[in-house]
Amino acid sequence: MLYLIVGLVLLGIGSNxxxxxxxxxxxxxxxxxxxxxxxxxxxxxxxIPEIIIRYSSFIKDMALITVLFIGGLGISLNQIKKIGKPAILLSSVPAILEGFTVGFLSMKFLNFTFIQGGILGFIIAAVSPAVLIPAMVNLIMEKRGEEKAIPQLLLVGASADDTIAITLFTTFISLYFSKVSENNISIFQQILNIPISIFISIIVGIILGKISKIFLEKIKNIYLKTIFIFLLCLSMRQIEKIYHIDLYNSLLSIMILGFYIRNFCGDGYKEILEKLNKIWKIGKLYLFSLVGMAINPNVIGNYFYIGILILSISLTVRSIGVLISLIGTELNYKERIFCVIAYLPKATVQSAKAGIPLEMGIVGGEIMQGLAILSVIVTAPIGAILIEATKKKLLEQKREEAII
Structure with missing residues (x-):
C-alpha cells in the first residue's frame, strides 16, 4: 500500500x-x-509501477464521477427546458452517423464484413467524457455560453452519447458471435435497450436524489455531506462495473443526481460544489495521466494512413450530425461551430474498449485496436486545443452573477 501511495504522489507531482x-x-x-x-x-x-496500473480504472472512476457530478450541479431547470430536444438528438445522431460511416469505410478499405465494421465503428463513435466534461464544467465556471445553456447541452448530450455507442458496440459483438455459433439474437431487442438504458439511468438518478435530499437535510457538517455524495456516486459506478449491468449508465445517473441536488435541495449544493472543486483539482491530475497510460501508439502499425483517411471522413460525417441535431435551436453559426469542435475528442471509451475485440478473438481485432488508439492520439489533442483556442471567440460570456 505504501508503494501505491508513493507512486501516486510522484505521478500527481509529475502530472501537475x-x-x-x-x-x-x-x-x-x-x-x-x-x-x-x-x-x-x-x-x-x-x-509506472504495476500496482498503479492495477488500480488505474478505479482511480479514473473517482476523478470522472467527481467532475460529472459537478457538471450536473451546473444544470438548472430552466436550462433543461432549453436543451431538451437538441440534447436528445446530440446524444444519438452524431454517434450513429459516425459509427455506421466507419463501418462502411472499413468494408471498403479494410475488407471487413459489415458486422466487423460495426464493432470498430462504435468503438470510435463515442465522444470522450474525460475531455469534454471537464471542458464544459470550466465553461460553466467562466459563464461562457450560459445564456443559451451550451455547456449544459453538450454535457447532457455527451453523457447519453456513450450509452448509445457502447450499446451498439456490444450489439455488433453479439451479432458477430451469433453468426459464428449460428445462434439467432434479437437485433430489435438490442436496439430497444438504448432508450430503456437511458430511461432507467435517469430514474435511478432522480430516486437517489430524493433519498440524498433526506440525508443532506439531516447532515450538518459540509465535509460529511461531501463524503456522503462522493461515496454514493462511487457506489453507483462500481455497481455498474462489477455486475456488468447492460441497462444502466452510472455516469448519466451521477449527472442527474447532481442536477436534482442543485435544483431541489436548496442552496446547500454550493458548499458541496466548493469542496468537490478542490477534489477535482487533484483528481484531474490522475484522470488525464491514467488515460494517457492506456494509449499504446505501438499498436497503430501499418494502418496509420488508412486510419487517418477513415477518421477524416467519419469526423466530417459526425460534424454534420452535430449540425443536424442543432437545427431549430437559437444558436448562431459561431456557437454551432463550437458544438462541432466540442464533439470531436475521443479518449476514454476508445482506450477502454480498443483491446476487447482482439482479446475475444474477433478477426481483425488487432486492426480495430490500432485504429481505435489512433483515433485517441489524433482527436484528443486536436479537440482539446480547439476547444481552448476558440471558446472566447465563439461563445459569449455572461456578465450577470454566475449560475453556480
Missing part, C-alpha cells in the same frame, strides 16, 4: 508539472498530463 509546462506554451494542461501518462506507461517506457 507537465500540465504547467503545456499551459506556459498556451496549450491545454490536460494534453501535458495525457502525454506524460503515455510516455511513462506500458506503451512506451513502462515506468
Amino acid at each position: 508539472f507537465a500540465g504547467k509546462i503545456f499551459e506556459k506554451i498556451k496549450l491545454p494542461s490536460l494534453l501535458g498530463m495525457i502525454l506524460l501518462g503515455m510516455i511513462l506507461g506500458p506503451g512506451i517506457f513502462n515506468l
Whole structure:
C-alpha cells in the first residue's frame, strides 16, 4: 500500500508539472498530463509501477464521477427546458452517423464484413467524457455560453452519447458471435435497450436524489455531506462495473443526481460544489495521466494512413450530425461551430474498449485496436486545443452573477 501511495504522489507531482509546462506554451494542461501518462506507461517506457496500473480504472472512476457530478450541479431547470430536444438528438445522431460511416469505410478499405465494421465503428463513435466534461464544467465556471445553456447541452448530450455507442458496440459483438455459433439474437431487442438504458439511468438518478435530499437535510457538517455524495456516486459506478449491468449508465445517473441536488435541495449544493472543486483539482491530475497510460501508439502499425483517411471522413460525417441535431435551436453559426469542435475528442471509451475485440478473438481485432488508439492520439489533442483556442471567440460570456 505504501508503494501505491508513493507512486501516486510522484505521478500527481509529475502530472501537475507537465500540465504547467503545456499551459506556459498556451496549450491545454490536460494534453501535458495525457502525454506524460503515455510516455511513462506500458506503451512506451513502462515506468509506472504495476500496482498503479492495477488500480488505474478505479482511480479514473473517482476523478470522472467527481467532475460529472459537478457538471450536473451546473444544470438548472430552466436550462433543461432549453436543451431538451437538441440534447436528445446530440446524444444519438452524431454517434450513429459516425459509427455506421466507419463501418462502411472499413468494408471498403479494410475488407471487413459489415458486422466487423460495426464493432470498430462504435468503438470510435463515442465522444470522450474525460475531455469534454471537464471542458464544459470550466465553461460553466467562466459563464461562457450560459445564456443559451451550451455547456449544459453538450454535457447532457455527451453523457447519453456513450450509452448509445457502447450499446451498439456490444450489439455488433453479439451479432458477430451469433453468426459464428449460428445462434439467432434479437437485433430489435438490442436496439430497444438504448432508450430503456437511458430511461432507467435517469430514474435511478432522480430516486437517489430524493433519498440524498433526506440525508443532506439531516447532515450538518459540509465535509460529511461531501463524503456522503462522493461515496454514493462511487457506489453507483462500481455497481455498474462489477455486475456488468447492460441497462444502466452510472455516469448519466451521477449527472442527474447532481442536477436534482442543485435544483431541489436548496442552496446547500454550493458548499458541496466548493469542496468537490478542490477534489477535482487533484483528481484531474490522475484522470488525464491514467488515460494517457492506456494509449499504446505501438499498436497503430501499418494502418496509420488508412486510419487517418477513415477518421477524416467519419469526423466530417459526425460534424454534420452535430449540425443536424442543432437545427431549430437559437444558436448562431459561431456557437454551432463550437458544438462541432466540442464533439470531436475521443479518449476514454476508445482506450477502454480498443483491446476487447482482439482479446475475444474477433478477426481483425488487432486492426480495430490500432485504429481505435489512433483515433485517441489524433482527436484528443486536436479537440482539446480547439476547444481552448476558440471558446472566447465563439461563445459569449455572461456578465450577470454566475449560475453556480
